[in-house]
Amino acid sequence: MGEFPTVTDVARVAGVSRQTVSNVMNTPGIVKADTRARVEAAISALGYRPHASARRLRTRRSSTIGIRLDPMIDGISGSVLDRFLHALTEQADARGLRVLLFTATSPEDEISQFRRLNDGADVDGFVLTSTTADDPRTEWLLEQGIAFVTFGRPWRSDDFTAPRHPWVDVDGYSGLHAATRAQQDAGATRIAYIGWPSPSGTGDDRRRGWHDAMLERGDVSAEDLACLEVVTADGVDQGAAAMQQLARTAGGIDAVLCASDALALGAMIANPARVPVTGYDNTPIAAAIGLSSVDQPVDEVAAAALELLAGEFEGKSGAPSDPAPPPFRMVTPRLITRQFAAIPRDSVPVNALVSEVSR
Amino acid sequence: MGEFPTVTDVARVAGVSRQTVSNVMNTPGIVKADTRARVEAAISALGYRPHASARRLRTRRSSTIGIRLDPMIDGISGSVLDRFLHALTEQADARGLRVLLFTATSPEDEISQFRRLNDGADVDGFVLTSTTADDPRTEWLLEQGIAFVTFGRPWRSDDFTAPRHPWVDVDGYSGLHAATRAQQDAGATRIAYIGWPSPSGTGDDRRRGWHDAMLERGDVSAEDLACLEVVTADGVDQGAAAMQQLARTAGGIDAVLCASDALALGAMIANPARVPVTGYDNTPIAAAIGLSSVDQPVDEVAAAALELLAGEFEGKSGAPSDPAPPPFRMVTPRLITRQFAAIPRDSVPVNALVSEVSR
Numbered sequence: 001m002g003e004f005p006t007v008t009d010v011a012r013v014a015g016v017s018r019q020t021v022s023n024v025m026n027t028p029g030i031v032k033a034d035t036r037a038r039v040e041a042a043i044s045a046l047g048y049r050p051h052a053s054a055r056r057l058r059t060r061r062s063s064t065i066g067i068r069l070d071p072m073i074d075g076i077s078g079s080v081l082d083r084f085l086h087a088l089t090e091q092a093d094a095r096g097l098r099v100l101l102f103t104a105t106s107p108e109d110e111i112s113q114f115r116r117l118n119d120g121a122d123v124d125g126f127v128l129t130s131t132t133a134d135d136p137r138t139e140w141l142l143e144q145g146i147a148f149v150t151f152g153r154p155w156r157s158d159d160f161t162a163p164r165h166p167w168v169d170v171d172g173y174s175g176l177h178a179a180t181r182a183q184q185d186a187g188a189t190r191i192a193y194i195g196w197p198s199p200s201g202t203g204d205d206r207r208r209g210w211h212d213a214m215l216e217r218g219d220v221s222a223e224d225l226a227c228l229e230v231v232t233a234d235g236v237d238q239g240a241a242a243m244q245q246l247a248r249t250a251g252g253i254d255a256v257l258c259a260s261d262a263l264a265l266g267a268m269i270a271n272p273a274r275v276p277v278t279g280y281d282n283t284p285i286a287a288a289i290g291l292s293s294v295d296q297p298v299d300e301v302a303a304a305a306l307e308l309l310a311g312e313f314e315g316k317s318g319a320p321s322d323p324a325p326p327p328f329r330m331v332t333p334r335l336i337t338r339q340f341a342a343i344p345r346d347s348v349p350v351n352a353l354v355s356e357v358s359r
Numbered sequence: 360m361g362e363f364p365t366v367t368d369v370a371r372v373a374g375v376s377r378q379t380v381s382n383v384m385n386t387p388g389i390v391k392a393d394t395r396a397r398v399e400a401a402i403s404a405l406g407y408r409p410h411a412s413a414r415r416l417r418t419r420r421s422s423t424i425g426i427r428l429d430p431m432i433d434g435i436s437g438s439v440l441d442r443f444l445h446a447l448t449e450q451a452d453a454r455g456l457r458v459l460l461f462t463a464t465s466p467e468d469e470i471s472q473f474r475r476l477n478d479g480a481d482v483d484g485f486v487l488t489s490t491t492a493d494d495p496r497t498e499w500l501l502e503q504g505i506a507f508v509t510f511g512r513p514w515r516s517d518d519f520t521a522p523r524h525p526w527v528d529v530d531g532y533s534g535l536h537a538a539t540r541a542q543q544d545a546g547a548t549r550i551a552y553i554g555w556p557s558p559s560g561t562g563d564d565r566r567r568g569w570h571d572a573m574l575e576r577g578d579v580s581a582e583d584l585a586c587l588e589v590v591t592a593d594g595v596d597q598g599a600a601a602m603q604q605l606a607r608t609a610g611g612i613d614a615v616l617c618a619s620d621a622l623a624l625g626a627m628i629a630n631p632a633r634v635p636v637t638g639y640d641n642t643p644i645a646a647a648i649g650l651s652s653v654d655q656p657v658d659e660v661a662a663a664a665l666e667l668l669a670g671e672f673e674g675k676s677g678a679p680s681d682p683a684p685p686p687f688r689m690v691t692p693r694l695i696t697r698q699f700a701a702i703p704r705d706s707v708p709v710n711a712l713v714s715e716v717s718r
């Protein structure tokens with residue numbers, strides 16, 4: 001025990017050369033059937049495995065990180081997490097780490113996946129996305145002492161002073177603040193915001209960026225500001241409907257900022273006055289149709305996540321308790337400005353978005 | 360050897376109860392520091408691992424499949440492979456299989472990843488995407504006797520009679536044939552095609568679907584048909600340029616079919632006459648802007664791939680040679696018809712696609 005069988009052990013038990021064992025593993029077609037059967041019996045009896053698995057058992061390291069693949073809710077807003085997964089996998093490969101994917105239907109289901117993968121020593125740690133306040137997943141991982149990092153802050157009051165766990169996030173507040181400033185600098189005063197219902201960690205953060213930049217400039221009173229805001233679920237149709245509502249009730253607007261590119265695309269469609277529209281996430285759609293957008297630098301997020309996770313691996317196998325609070329990284333988004341002209345309302349009917357005929 | 364240390368072994372070496380060992384693994388916070396240190400030392404000395412890893416070693420099964428994550432070339436055409444990955448991960452989870460991701464910069468690099476993952480017993484088999492004729496990856500896997508299935512046919516003359524390996528593909532020929540027929544049935548006779556340079560397995564297959572449907576109907580002579588075709592690299596700008604070329608040289612067109620949604624989006628932008636445009640892959644962009652498109656049913660592809668791979672697992676561990684040729688599945692795509700009106704050329708400037716200003 002503590003040692004693992006080697007090719008030499010297999011060769012001895014099977015009564016063949018080490019080269020023959022290697023041939024059975026790698027080019028079985030060239031080995032006679034009865035010899036192959038004898039070698040396979042020896043491999044099975046000894047529980048022989050090539051080096052990596054044995055090393056995994058010895059070192060208690062799988063060199064693998066687990067991440068949940070979020071369901072494809074819509075192809076627009078969800079694409080930033082796909083971009084993050086690409087960046088994470090590429091940078092993990094460069095560090096000799098592998099990425100194991102799983103799906104989960106709920107936080108509880110995700111926790112049972114954590115348990116399974118951790119019990120099986122399939123992964124060394126986890127990268128979590130889409131954090132929420134009082135996230136049951138992070139609570140469970142903390143209790144178990146399992147290494148993890150989140151893309152998304154813990155959404156608690158001590159996020160920046162004594163965070164509960166290592167995290168990386170993109171500063172949506174500064175993204176919306178900069179987007180608002182860019183419109184103000186271009187001469188806009190009545191800048192509307194189409195966002196998501198509160199409470200939403202990311203949504204509330206983005207909204208505050210717009211809200212604070214508006215109050216700081218002082219072009220619009222706090223009372224008037226309420227007329228410039230529409231709250232809605234995410235989606236293209238919802239963005240179009242919100243834009244129509246602003247046209248009816250906002251008393252004139254110079255620009256619109258949105259919490260997502262899906263909302264922004266809808267706002268562009270229902271935008272006969274060609275008011276500038278800015279989205280969030282810089283999705284392929286924004287690039288394709290010429291929509292300004294706030295870009296989340298997923299490469300930076302992935303690099304920071306892997307660095308913090310590597311620190312966790314060291315911490316978990318080293319001293320039992322580290323008095324310093326866990327580290328975190330706030331990544332600043334970039335405003336991508338595109339010279340777009342809005343799509344006239346009559347050219348792309350909104351009903352095209354929902355009426356599909358298959359044959 | 361052949362046996363693995365158990366919780367009982369750890370408890371005996373550490374001089375504690377089995378429950379205490381379990382506590383150290385699962386709720387270390389409740390164990391006294393010196394007891395925990397003793398248990399951890401015993402775990403480390405014995406090379407103890409919870410059950411799944413030991414079972415993996417005994418059974419020689421990792422219950423994991425490997426797949427290369429393709430680089431994000433552009434967010435439009437590449438999204439179908441992301442959709443496939445989501446479908447594959449969800450259905451693999453349902454079958455108790457995990458998906459291990461890796462990246463590779465070339466077919467040779469991908470082969471060295473195959474070797475590493477196979478040698479390490481990290482995966483039971485592979486799912487390959489983006490097959491080419493004389494694919495060095497499939498040749499290598501066949502030589503090694505490693506289980507795999509491809510999303511993409513082998514692109515050989517015996518694909519349907521005696522394929523080299525199990526494969527699943529989407530019938531691009533019938534997708535373009537149906538899309539051509541749909542336009543013909545709506546009264547179009549001069550139907551243009553914007554596609555990729557030959558040789559391209561998928562591109563040539565899609566082109567033939569249009570070509571045959573055009574010749575079958577006989578509205579256009581074979582000579583005239585050549586004027587209705589533009590060959591270009593993939594991309595939005597390329598689609599717009601191809602549409603402009605058709606306007607100059609095709610002598611009037613009633614409809615345009617494209618090898619991708621990226622080309623189709625470009626064609627829609629440079630489409631002042633509002634000719635119907637059909638893309639391929641039914642990407643989020645097609646849904647968002649109301650573009651007809653040929654949809655690849657990735658759920659069906661993923662289900663078929665996992666089924667064929669499961670058959671390979673049985674084959675590899677069962678009889679050494681199976682005389683029947685490997686199985687394959689051809690999945691029929693669906694034509695999604697949307698009632699779009701083209702985006703007028705002056706409303707979305709093409710230069711917006713390339714001019715980005717960050718701040």
